[in-house]
Amino acid sequence: MTEVIRYEHVDISYKGKRVVHDVSFSVEKGEILGIVGESGSGKSTLIKAAMGLLGKDGLVTRGDIWYKGMDLPDLKPREMRKLCGTELGMIFQTAGSSFCPIRTVRAQLYEFMTEHKKIKADVFENQAEELLEKFGFEDPKRVLDSYPFELSGGMQQRVGIAAAMLLNPKILMADEPTSALDVTVQKQVVEEMLMVRETFGTSIVLVTHNMGVIRAMADKVLILHEGEIMEYGVTEEVFEHPESVYTKKLLAAVPKLRR
Amino acid sequence: MKIRLIFFGILALALVIASYFSEYLCPYDPYLQDLGNAKAVPSAAHIFGTDRYGRDMLSRVIVGSKTSIYSTLLLVAFITVLGTMIGVFCAWKGTWVDTVLMRISDVFLAFPGLVFALAVAAALGGGVHNAIIALGAISWPKYARVARSETLAQKETVYLRAAKLSGCGTWKLIFKHILPNITGPILVTAMLDIGTMMMELAGLSFLGLGAKPPVAEWGSMMSDTRNLLTTHPWVTLAPGCAIFVSVMIFNLLGDTVRDWLDPRNGR
Amino acid sequence: MSVVLAAEHLTKTFVSQGRENYTAVDDVSFSVESGEKLGIIGESGSGKTTVVNMITRLLDVSSGTIRLDGEDITLKKGKELKEVYKKMQMVFQTPTESFDPRRKLGDGIAESLINYGMKKKEAMVKAGQLLELCGLEKEYAARYPHEVSGGQCQRAAIARAIAIDPRLLILDEATSALDVTIQKEILELLDKLKTERNMTYLFICHDIALVQQFCDRVLVMHQGKIVEEGTPDEVIRNPKTEYTRRLIESVL
Numbered sequence: 001m002t003e004v005i006r007y008e009h010v011d012i013s014y015k016g017k018r019v020v021h022d023v024s025f026s027v028e029k030g031e032i033l034g035i036v037g038e039s040g041s042g043k044s045t046l047i048k049a050a051m052g053l054l055g056k057d058g059l060v061t062r063g064d065i066w067y068k069g070m071d072l073p074d075l076k077p078r079e080m081r082k083l084c085g086t087e088l089g090m091i092f093q094t095a096g097s098s099f100c101p102i103r104t105v106r107a108q109l110y111e112f113m114t115e116h117k118k119i120k121a122d123v124f125e126n127q128a129e130e131l132l133e134k135f136g137f138e139d140p141k142r143v144l145d146s147y148p149f150e151l152s153g154g155m156q157q158r159v160g161i162a163a164a165m166l167l168n169p170k171i172l173m174a175d176e177p178t179s180a181l182d183v184t185v186q187k188q189v190v191e192e193m194l195m196v197r198e199t200f201g202t203s204i205v206l207v208t209h210n211m212g213v214i215r216a217m218a219d220k221v222l223i224l225h226e227g228e229i230m231e232y233g234v235t236e237e238v239f240e241h242p243e244s245v246y247t248k249k250l251l252a253a254v255p256k257l258r259r
Numbered sequence: 260m261k262i263r264l265i266f267f268g269i270l271a272l273a274l275v276i277a278s279y280f281s282e283y284l285c286p287y288d289p290y291l292q293d294l295g296n297a298k299a300v301p302s303a304a305h306i307f308g309t310d311r312y313g314r315d316m317l318s319r320v321i322v323g324s325k326t327s328i329y330s331t332l333l334l335v336a337f338i339t340v341l342g343t344m345i346g347v348f349c350a351w352k353g354t355w356v357d358t359v360l361m362r363i364s365d366v367f368l369a370f371p372g373l374v375f376a377l378a379v380a381a382a383l384g385g386g387v388h389n390a391i392i393a394l395g396a397i398s399w400p401k402y403a404r405v406a407r408s409e410t411l412a413q414k415e416t417v418y419l420r421a422a423k424l425s426g427c428g429t430w431k432l433i434f435k436h437i438l439p440n441i442t443g444p445i446l447v448t449a450m451l452d453i454g455t456m457m458m459e460l461a462g463l464s465f466l467g468l469g470a471k472p473p474v475a476e477w478g479s480m481m482s483d484t485r486n487l488l489t490t491h492p493w494v495t496l497a498p499g500c501a502i503f504v505s506v507m508i509f510n511l512l513g514d515t516v517r518d519w520l521d522p523r524n525g526r
Numbered sequence: 527m528s529v530v531l532a533a534e535h536l537t538k539t540f541v542s543q544g545r546e547n548y549t550a551v552d553d554v555s556f557s558v559e560s561g562e563k564l565g566i567i568g569e570s571g572s573g574k575t576t577v578v579n580m581i582t583r584l585l586d587v588s589s590g591t592i593r594l595d596g597e598d599i600t601l602k603k604g605k606e607l608k609e610v611y612k613k614m615q616m617v618f619q620t621p622t623e624s625f626d627p628r629r630k631l632g633d634g635i636a637e638s639l640i641n642y643g644m645k646k647k648e649a650m651v652k653a654g655q656l657l658e659l660c661g662l663e664k665e666y667a668a669r670y671p672h673e674v675s676g677g678q679c680q681r682a683a684i685a686r687a688i689a690i691d692p693r694l695l696i697l698d699e700a701t702s703a704l705d706v707t708i709q710k711e712i713l714e715l716l717d718k719l720k721t722e723r724n725m726t727y728l729f730i731c732h733d734i735a736l737v738q739q740f741c742d743r744v745l746v747m748h749q750g751k752i753v754e755e756g757t758p759d760e761v762i763r764n765p766k767t768e769y770t771r772r773l774i775e776s777v778l
Contacts, residue, residue, distance in 0.1 A: 038705035038708075039676070039705055153570070182569035182570055182732065183734075183773065184569065184773060186776065187775075190778065209705065210778075212777065212778030213778055216778040250706065250707060253706040253710040255736045256735055257762065257774070258738060258762070259762060417620055418623060420582075420584055420618070421616075421618065421683075421686070422626065423584065424582060424616055425634075425638035426608045426641035426642060431641070436626055439626075440626070440627070440628060
């Protein structure tokens with residue numbers, strides 16, 4: 001197995017206040033890493049740092065994030081933009097709001113693709129339809145024709161994931177991808193992300209507060225609390241035999257369905 | 260930010276206070292004619308020169324501030340209160356009352372303001388009071404719009420539902436919860452409007468529909484002296500500059516208040 | 527056991543021009559017994575929020591009857607409605623937004639007390655006591671909603687809701703926006719208050735596991751109708767409808 005991305009002793013500050021401290025982990029090809037934590041734990045900050053999305057107040061103050069020999073926080077914005085989409089894909093909590101409301105899905109996906117490579121409209125059309133079919137959309141043409149608001153929240157999220165996969169990135173960074181969804185749709189999205197790993201061999205870094213989603217998807221799990229790693233290991237082992245006090249408390253608080 | 264607010268606030272306040280005591284600040288009697296010294300060039304004795312009746316321009320500009328600034332503030336206060344009342348009422352009530360009042364405000368907004376004010380002022384006759392009424396009649400819709408949309412937004416908030424469940428009646432909901440939460444944007448609109456209103460009042464006076472001579476008012480002073488513009492420019496420029504400076508002070512204060520109240524400031 | 531709240535054939539139809547009428551809630555009947563913790567679960571669009579809005583009279587019903595303590599409150603307005611709110615209070619999903627941003631938490635908690643005739647000074651003292659009852663120091667009364675965490679704010683919201691000793695407390699996704707560890711603390715607080723003050727809860731939630739843990743009885747709503755009713759264990763182990771089965775299977 002090859003390593004795709006590696007965080008080494010990363011510290012991140014917001015407005016001079018340290019929010020992430022000494023976080024190290026690595027993700028291998030085709031691996032799904034779940035990052036769990038409560039609000040304010042710094043879990044989203046971790047993947048934003050890799051994507052260059054910290055904003056003007058955020059800063060990686062120590063450590064490196066290695067991707068293909070490049071230290072991501074040190075890249076110039078222009079170099080970063082080149083990587084985003086083609087090498088590193090991103091899924092947000094509400095994919096719907098990352099679409100422009102007044103243009104069709106087709107126009108937006110096409111623009112997204114042409115930004116990174118030259119492609120003829122008909123070639124794009126075939127590729128997009130093929131991809132949407134893989135994601136289980138019965139009528140890809142209709143999806144492409146529609147405006148974002150015409151799709152339900154769940155559909156938007158699924159289209160968002162499909163869109164992130166258009167350029168076949170090596171890593172997918174997913175920030176609470178299922179948290180805004182109903183449970184039945186949530187399950188579908190989880191299955192689709194597993195399909196993505198299966199079909200494309202994509203590595204996924206999954207940030208969420210939902211233990212169920214982690215249990216269902218992640219190979220490894222990293223538990224974050226107030227910016228520090230509490231526990232990091234194979235998901236089953238951490239869930240079955242938690243070692244840190246915080247992990248135990250966290251797992252005990254999650255309501256479990258008694259079937 | 261805070262320094263700017265204090266700076267412009269003090270400047271504006273100074274202007275208002277100075278205009279209140281304007282009679283005591285003039286070096287000469289602003290209404291005293293001295294035909295022997297008419298149209299005098301600015302000098303140490305008469306910094307802005309004298310007009311065609313030999314009245315000291317500096318004194319007239321200072322005294323004029325009282326009419327100009329006070330009628331502007333009165334006007335803005337009047338339309339702010341009126342507009343807010345109408346806007347909140349519309350938003351709270353909804354139904355056909357809202358529709359009717361908002362269509363009326365649409366009509367007012369559709370006309371070019373000053374032209375409409377001219378018509379109203381002409382119908383009512385001249386004088387500062389009538390000019391204020393005329394401008395007030397055409398300017399309230401802007402405030403009603405702001406107040407209405409802000410109130411509608413507040414009506415949807417969770418806290419207002421919580422307040423309802425706490426047993427608050429309509430009046431309590433409006434005065435204790437809605438009004439305090441919508442004053443910010445309305446105040447900003449009003450502050451930014453002071454400059455505009457001052458210009459429009461001066462404009463009406465310039466056209467002879469505001470303050471009547473010999474009452475000193477900047478707009479009418481400019482109007483009186485406009486045929487002297489080429490030969491004795493200072494008599495027109497003095498009130499002009501006064502308008503320019505005070506409009507600028509109030510506008511900058513308005514801008515600062517807006518920036519200051521902006522929640523994105525992270526106060 | 528007496529019935530605290532009874533909804534009979536509640537229906538809400540939204541009428542909008544140029545579009546088809548939309549029935550958000552369709553002939554829903556249920557009742558809540560005194561001292562009971564009744565859960566309503568459903569996904570977005572199931573109509574559970576509309577039901578709550580009708581019960582709290584923040585939304586008019588299209589047809590049907592709501593009885594609180596045997597009294598018909600369906601059409602109550604103004605002063606009469608104020609009396610109704612003495613018996614029924616609510617905790618909202620978003621704690622921070624449920625307080626007026628320009629007023630302190632203490633003012634919010636004391637508001638209902640003052641509205642029902644208590645003196646301001648007395649009400650503020652009571653607000654402090656209520657905060658302590660809900661696990662916060664009374665100094666929190668002087669804080670603004672944005673100055674406290676979501677969990678703390680929700681405790682204050684519960685303090686506000688129980689201030690006038692209501693019989694029925696409606697919890698509309700009251701723990702959904704909170705972290706799981708905080709959620710657990712809030713549920714423990716609610717259980718404590720229930721035993722101390724003999725409260726009745728109507729617990730609206732989308733998390734079936736949470737309902738199983740907290741509630742005595744559960745209603746499952748789907749597309750505006752109640753499709754299933756029973757104890758959580760019954761419903762989860764032997765779902766009668768296809769929808770409920772799918773819902774339970776989806777839980778990860």
